[in-house]
Amino acid sequence: MSRPAVRVSGLGHVYPDGHRALDGVDLEVAEGERVAILGPNGAGKTTLMLSLNGVLTPTTGTVTIGATTLSRKTVREIRRRVGLVFQDPDDQLFMPTVAQDVAFGPANFGVSGAELTRRVAEALAAVSMTEHAERSPAHLSLGQRRRAALATVLACHPDILVLDEPSANLDPQARRELAETLSPLAATMLVVTHDLPYAAQLCTRAVVLDDGRVVADGAMADVLGDTGLLAAHRLELPWGFTVGR
Amino acid sequence: MSAGHPRPLHRDGDSPVHRAPAEVKIVCLVLVVLAVVATPRNMFWPYAIYAVLILAVWRCADIRLRWAAPRMLIEVPFVVLAVLLPFSAGGERITVAGAQLSVSGLWAAWGIVVKGTLGVAASLTVAATTSARELPVALSRLAVPALVTSMLVLMIRYLDVLGAEARRMRMARLSRGDSPRLLHQADALARGIGVLFLRSYERGERVYLAMLSRGFDGRVPELAIGTARARAVDWSLALLPAAFALTVSASAWVLR
Numbered sequence: 284m285s286r287p288a289v290r291v292s293g294l295g296h297v298y299p300d301g302h303r304a305l306d307g308v309d310l311e312v313a314e315g316e317r318v319a320i321l322g323p324n325g326a327g328k329t330t331l332m333l334s335l336n337g338v339l340t341p342t343t344g345t346v347t348i349g350a351t352t353l354s355r356k357t358v359r360e361i362r363r364r365v366g367l368v369f370q371d372p373d374d375q376l377f378m379p380t381v382a383q384d385v386a387f388g389p390a391n392f393g394v395s396g397a398e399l400t401r402r403v404a405e406a407l408a409a410v411s412m413t414e415h416a417e418r419s420p421a422h423l424s425l426g427q428r429r430r431a432a433l434a435t436v437l438a439c440h441p442d443i444l445v446l447d448e449p450s451a452n453l454d455p456q457a458r459r460e461l462a463e464t465l466s467p468l469a470a471t472m473l474v475v476t477h478d479l480p481y482a483a484q485l486c487t488r489a490v491v492l493d494d495g496r497v498v499a500d501g502a503m504a505d506v507l508g509d510t511g512l513l514a515a516h517r518l519e520l521p522w523g524f525t526v527g528r
Numbered sequence: 529m530s531a532g533h534p535r536p537l538h539r540d541g542d543s544p545v546h547r548a549p550a551e552v553k554i555v556c557l558v559l560v561v562l563a564v565v566a567t568p569r570n571m572f573w574p575y576a577i578y579a580v581l582i583l584a585v586w587r588c589a590d591i592r593l594r595w596a597a598p599r600m601l602i603e604v605p606f607v608v609l610a611v612l613l614p615f616s617a618g619g620e621r622i623t624v625a626g627a628q629l630s631v632s633g634l635w636a637a638w639g640i641v642v643k644g645t646l647g648v649a650a651s652l653t654v655a656a657t658t659s660a661r662e663l664p665v666a667l668s669r670l671a672v673p674a675l676v677t678s679m680l681v682l683m684i685r686y687l688d689v690l691g692a693e694a695r696r697m698r699m700a701r702l703s704r705g706d707s708p709r710l711l712h713q714a715d716a717l718a719r720g721i722g723v724l725f726l727r728s729y730e731r732g733e734r735v736y737l738a739m740l741s742r743g744f745d746g747r748v749p750e751l752a753i754g755t756a757r758a759r760a761v762d763w764s765l766a767l768l769p770a771a772f773a774l775t776v777s778a779s780a781w782v783l784r
């Protein structure tokens with residue numbers, strides 16, 4: 284069996300105020316796999332996401348990306364390989380123009396000159412935002428800002444893409460456009476959400492996290508079809524939805 | 529949301545002043561303002577020359593007086609202070625239209641008004657011809673500490689976000705019957721400002737995490753997609769107004 288793209292073992296995280304957000308999480312994700320991390324508010328989804336590229340340091344356990352285990356020495360390499368797209372694009376887009384923001388990541392990782400320009404153009408094209416390159420993020424719609432935030436991460440050429448609530452507050456058309464942008468991407472993908480239909484649209488496997496632990500892990504249809512499991516962890520499909528197997 | 533609104537102080541254009549690298553314009557502005565401030569205040573002719581100089585640059589940058597005048601109202605509070613000075617200052621007095629005015633107060637008021645106006649006009653020239661995206665690169669080229677540059681960049685970006693948040697909170701207060709004009713409801717306003725501060729603080733943390741996860745290590749990298757670096761010819765051309773202003777200031781000291 285080939286090496287998993289992401290291997291998390293015994294991961295625990297305790298915040299300075301004593302709150303235990305993650306309590307022994309074990310997770311393996313194969314290369315190219317698309318996994319939804321489901322769970323109610325406060326389940327530890329965002330903490331897990333921030334631990335995957337070393338923005339938060341695990342209190343216990345290890346995070347391994349490919350062959351590299353997260354440590355003080357490898358954190359830079361891990362951050363290049365694991366791209367996080369935050370829920371609120373206004374947290375991610377901080378430069379005066381979209382193009383400058385997209386260039387920020389690769390420039391931090393040492394890309395410059397013509398290669399940087401090429402990466403920016405490529406990432407903007409991948410999210411259909413080329414014509415908005417020179418605009419300020421303040422002048423874009425939420426859907427456009429979320430795609431721009433995705434471009435800022437794609438420009439770093441990550442192996443693993445982690446998206447936090449990608450569909451939050453998007454209108455139906457923007458939701459569809461984002462899904463169409465994400466579908467052709469080759470990267471291994473982790474989608475943190477409690478929007479179950481969107482998770483089913485994007486991913487093939489579902490991991491349910493509650494109270495800092497993995498409580499279910501299986502094929503999307505199996506997890507979403509188990510109404511008892513969903514109900515026990517404050518998850519439910521919207522009214523009128525059923526899971527096609 | 530402020531969608532679609534251009535920055536109120538920026539004026540799009542393609543004049544030689546617009547094309548000049550931002551770092552050159554910033555240095556030029558600082559020198560001109562220094563020259564104006566250093567000029568003795570009890571004279572008239574140097575200020576007339578400065579005004580002509582600024583108007584000439586405006587003409588070159590296609591900045592109309594009608595566009596600039598309302599934006600210069602920012603100095604009004606200082607003008608009010610200046611108007612009070614001739615009445616309040618002591619020393620020798622003269623009678624103007626029946627009012628006893630202090631001579632030193634009049635000169636002080638003149639100094640404040642003329643230096644303030646010229647300073648605001650010069651700053652407006654740079655603001656009108658420099659877009660926000662050129663600023664971070666220009667400042668880092670001028671060896672401004674990265675901390676200051678990133679603070680400025682973040683301020684430019686998040687002022688809009690913060691403004692939109694404040695407007696939404698105000699709407700929510702008003703729609704629940706709040707009337708900010710009433711004194712007893714000032715409490716709600718004060719709490720609103722406190723909440724806004726907390727939210728901005730939390731946003732600051734999230735922005736920092738997002739920057740960290742894209743490899744940020746404390747310094748803003750030079751983004752090659754900005755404007756070209758200033759050449760010697762840019763510096764010599766664009767510093768002409770500054771050199772001229774400094775000469776005027778020096779001559780004023782010699783001739784006074």
